[in-house]
Structures are given as C-alpha cells and as structure tokens.
Amino acid sequence: MxxxxxxxxxxxxxxxxxxxxxxxxxxxxxxxxxxxxxxxxxxxxxxxxxxxxxxxxxxxxxxxxxxxxxRIKMAGFPRQKSLREFDFDANSNIDPAVINTLATSDWVRKHLPLCLIGDSGTGKSHLLIALATEAAMAGFKVRYTLAAKLVNELVEAADEKMLTKTIARYGRVDLLCIDELGYMELDRHGAELLFQVLTEREESNSVAIASNEAFSGWTKTFTEPRLCAAIVDRLTYGGNIIETGTHSYRWAKTQAQAATAQKAAAG
Structure with missing residues (x-):
C-alpha cells in the first residue's frame, strides 16, 4: 500500500x-x-x-x-451522419430552425415521437441518424434498426418464447429509431408484434421513424385498417412530423456531378 x-x-x-x-x-x-x-x-x-x-x-x-x-456505438447506426453534413439548401422542404430545435433532444426528454416522411433521396435516414446521434451525445440510450429487421427479430423471439424479454429490451432504450418503415408489406402477425413494441414505449420513451410512404399509404404495410390506425396514432400523437418531400436531392446531385464531369471531359 x-x-x-x-x-x-x-x-x-x-x-x-x-x-x-x-x-x-x-x-x-x-x-x-x-x-x-x-x-x-x-x-x-x-x-x-x-x-x-x-x-x-x-x-x-x-x-x-x-x-x-x-452510446453511439451501441445504437447500431449503419453509418455516421451529422447535421453539419446535411445540405439544407438542396431541400427547401426542411426547415433548419425546426431541425436545430429537434437537435436539442428535448422531444426525447419529453418522450415524444418523431416521423420523417418522404421519398427516397430526400434526407430522411440522414436526419434520423443525425438527430439520434445528437440524442446519444446528450446522454440518451438509443437503438437504431430497420423495420423489417425488427419485425423478423420479434417473430423469431415469439417462436423461441423470448418475446416478452425482447419487447422489454426495446422498451428500455430512451429512443428507438425505426428506419425504412413502409418499404414492405407486413403480415398481421408481424404488424401486431411491432404494435406491441410501440405500445410498450407509449408515453414512456420516444420512437423516431423514417418512411417513404405518407400515412394515407400505410395500409400497404399494415393491411388491417384498425391496426394501421392504431400504429399511426402511437407514432404521431403529440409528436413532430417532418415531410422531406418527393424530389430526390441525392439524384439531383448525382446528375449535377455527371454534367460537370462531361463538361470537363469535353473541355
């Protein structure tokens, strides 16, 4: 000693x-x-x-x-995205002031939901990951997953009689991010399992989703109308809805880069 x-x-x-x-x-x-x-x-x-x-x-x-x-590593983000990298000039549908307010993570603190709705290439996933990263940096426990992956995990957990434990695990994180919701149709069983996760988190922890479908088109994903309405209600009540639009700025950027390259080659 x-x-x-x-x-x-x-x-x-x-x-x-x-x-x-x-x-x-x-x-x-x-x-x-x-x-x-x-x-x-x-x-x-x-x-x-x-x-x-x-x-x-x-x-x-x-x-x-x-x-x-x-916390950022445990969130399981597929790639790094920050708000500093987001090109607000390329998408006039997105108000920088609104995004900067969301970056304070006060909505996570208040257990409110967030929905990012728009076509591919409009910045939904970028904003989802960037805002979730801000929440992780602010001290919140975050988990990111694709909608299809989450449902598959829940189905497997149900088959292995581990559903309660799995739902509880997703219920404990402060912010659950579900990306690519609406890209595929879910059968009734899968939709019901997802609904259980959302119900577990209702008014106790936040959920943020990114979807390429407007809410009116969610019946393609959740084919049972009453269940679809209940899920929309869980994801929108008291929360923030950001519509990123239909024009792909990513595609526009690719076209601009191609045009620039052609001019350089011709010159």
Missing amino acids: TTFHRRGITEEAAEASIYQACQKLRLPTIKGQFVDLAAAAPRDQMSYLGFLAELLMAECDYRARKASER
Whole structure:
C-alpha cells in the first residue's frame, strides 16, 4: 500500500505516486496531463484549487466523451451522419430552425415521437441518424434498426418464447429509431408484434421513424385498417412530423456531378 507524506517527498517520488494512484483509480486523463499542468500552474498563477479543478474537469470531459462514443456505438447506426453534413439548401422542404430545435433532444426528454416522411433521396435516414446521434451525445440510450429487421427479430423471439424479454429490451432504450418503415408489406402477425413494441414505449420513451410512404399509404404495410390506425396514432400523437418531400436531392446531385464531369471531359 502506498503511503503519502506531507513533507520530504521528492518531485520524482511525487510523480511516481500520482502515476500509480491514477492507475489504481483509473484516471487516464489526469495521469497523462498532471505533469504538464503542474508545470504550467506557476506560470498561469493557478491556485491549488484551480489546478485541481483543471485536472478533474479534464477527466470528466474525457469520461463524458468516451460515454458518448459508447452510446453511439451501441445504437447500431449503419453509418455516421451529422447535421453539419446535411445540405439544407438542396431541400427547401426542411426547415433548419425546426431541425436545430429537434437537435436539442428535448422531444426525447419529453418522450415524444418523431416521423420523417418522404421519398427516397430526400434526407430522411440522414436526419434520423443525425438527430439520434445528437440524442446519444446528450446522454440518451438509443437503438437504431430497420423495420423489417425488427419485425423478423420479434417473430423469431415469439417462436423461441423470448418475446416478452425482447419487447422489454426495446422498451428500455430512451429512443428507438425505426428506419425504412413502409418499404414492405407486413403480415398481421408481424404488424401486431411491432404494435406491441410501440405500445410498450407509449408515453414512456420516444420512437423516431423514417418512411417513404405518407400515412394515407400505410395500409400497404399494415393491411388491417384498425391496426394501421392504431400504429399511426402511437407514432404521431403529440409528436413532430417532418415531410422531406418527393424530389430526390441525392439524384439531383448525382446528375449535377455527371454534367460537370462531361463538361470537363469535353473541355
């Protein structure tokens, strides 16, 4: 056991003791920065309390950053997307002010739903992942999944008598993101299982979805009208609905790039 003395300890011994203590207490940032900060403290006229505060805040910042990275990794996003990368100029249907308000994650804090509706290439999935990433960075537990994948998992869980446990697992996360809802028809059993997940989360945790179908077309996915109406109600009540439009800015960008390449080749 290391013994610390108030007097008579050399600088080298003090550094060695702090290094060992940081290893035992798992304080990697303090371990890596205390020597440089201690050297800078006299020059910056830093008090003992100021020096200690700098070290502890550096450690807190490191832990918060690592925790944020873990939440983002655990969310299972298929790719990284950020709001900084989103081209608002290319899609006039999307109001930057509304998206910036959603980026505060207050809707997740209030357990409200979010629906992103629009054709392919209009930025639905980009916004879904980017806003969910903001929520993860804000401290919320997030889970991303494709609608078909979620339903298949629920069907398999039901067959293996693990449905209750699986629904509870999806119910615990603060934000559940369901992408590509509406791309395929679900049979009644699959639709009912998805409805159970949504019911488990109702008014207790948020759900965000991205769909290429307007709500009027959801009967193609949920073929039983009453069940379809109930699912729409679960996903829209009190929440935010963002319509990303029908014009694919991704396709327009591809065309513009092709035209530019042709001009360059001709010139």
